[in-house]
Amino acid sequence: MTRTSTCAVPPVPLARPRARLVASSATAGACLVAALTISFTTLSVGLNAPVHAAGYVHRAIVRVNDQPITQLQVNARMKLMMLGNREVVTRMRSALRSKSIGKRFRAYAIARKPRSQADVERLKKQFVAGIRRRIERQVLPTMRKRALDELINERLQIQAARRRNIVIGKTELDRVLTTVAKRNKMTLPQFAKHLRKLGTHISTMRSRMKASLAWSKLIRGRFSRLVDVSQRDIDDLIATENSGASTGAAQIKLQRITLKIPGQVSPQRLTARMAEGERLRQRFRDCKTMPALAKRIANASYENLGTRGANTLSEPSRSIVLSTADQQMTPPVLSGRGVELYAVCGRSKLKGTPKMREAARRKVRQKRFALHARRHLQNLRQAAYIQYLR
DSSP states (O other): OOOOOOOSOOOOOTTSOGGGSOSOHHHHHHHHHHHOOOOTTSOOOOOOOOOSSTTGGGSEEEEETTEEEEHHHHHHHHHHHHTTOHHHHHHHHHHHTOTTHHHHHHHHHHHHOOOSHHHHHHHHHHHHHHHHHHHHHHHHHHHHHHHHHHHHHHHHHHHHHHHTTOOOOHHHHHHHHHHHHHHTTOOHHHHHHHHHHTTOOHHHHHHHHHHHHHHHHHHHHHHGGGOOOOHHHHHHHHHHHTOSTTTOOOEEEEEEEEEOOOSSOOHHHHHHHHHHHHHHHHHOOSGGGHHHHHHTSTTEEEEEEEEEEGGGSOTTHHHHHHTSOTTEEOOOEEETTEEEEEEEEEEEOOOOOHHHHHHHHHHHHHHHHHHHHHHHHHHHHHHSOEEEOO
């Protein structure tokens, strides 16, 4: 049986009692969220610069080595950065899922006296647009600073690239932007039109992409000889990324002392045995002392388990062993055999498949290039003449 949706707020003539606009605040809240199709990743923003005087938005507000940044450029960058901004998206979700959203919309709608269902739908969009504008106003100060810093950095990056004769041509830039458009299942003209609908312009994205490409070429050209990735670097990264308890991939050299609990197990005996295990752990110095430590305690056995995968151990021993450093002893753990203590005597690193190693190599290189890029940009900013204009 097909169910008819009862989510929409019913039309209310002026003569009807205002209280009948919405059945309940909970229903209204659910209806409001369900009735509106909101793309949280493509929030449209309307950042209109205040016009205090003619040509205000075209006035330079910062000069970077005598190259101007205008208010219009800052506003355009803010619009681009606002699209899909995580903070805005998170706040919008929180606001639209608030328990009071239905009650607030009911009051909003009643005050505007809708005459038809179409009026109610229009009021829903206005209501959400108002929430969005309020949230955007809250994040604008932070967003403006970020946009200005980004533009200053880009001016410095482009200037540094040009000094090394690095210029990004239109063909190269179009090729990259076309790839971005394809990821969004659009052609480049369609993508440009889509951005205009969202309140920004593709020229702003071009400017950002141009600086990014030029900077990447500069950093790789200047620092490639300093970025050397050894096999040990790859081994370390693979071992780090696969050291979690969930993988069970780590190969660990283990020794174990088991404190048996003779006779009937009682809480008192168990507590005493755990205390003995803790004292044993405090006397531990390194793996060489394990056999001697076991001999000092009655009903204790020593085992050299050799090298084995962490996934051969049961929980909680596996997690505890994985979190224990080399040449250290784990806290005492209760098992079916008694109270167990493991000594971690070393680890053999996971080598990984060729595909894993190539991915690790690229990741290490990228991290090191990023480090050089941050340092070089800091040096450029320190040496630059940045003038903030009033």
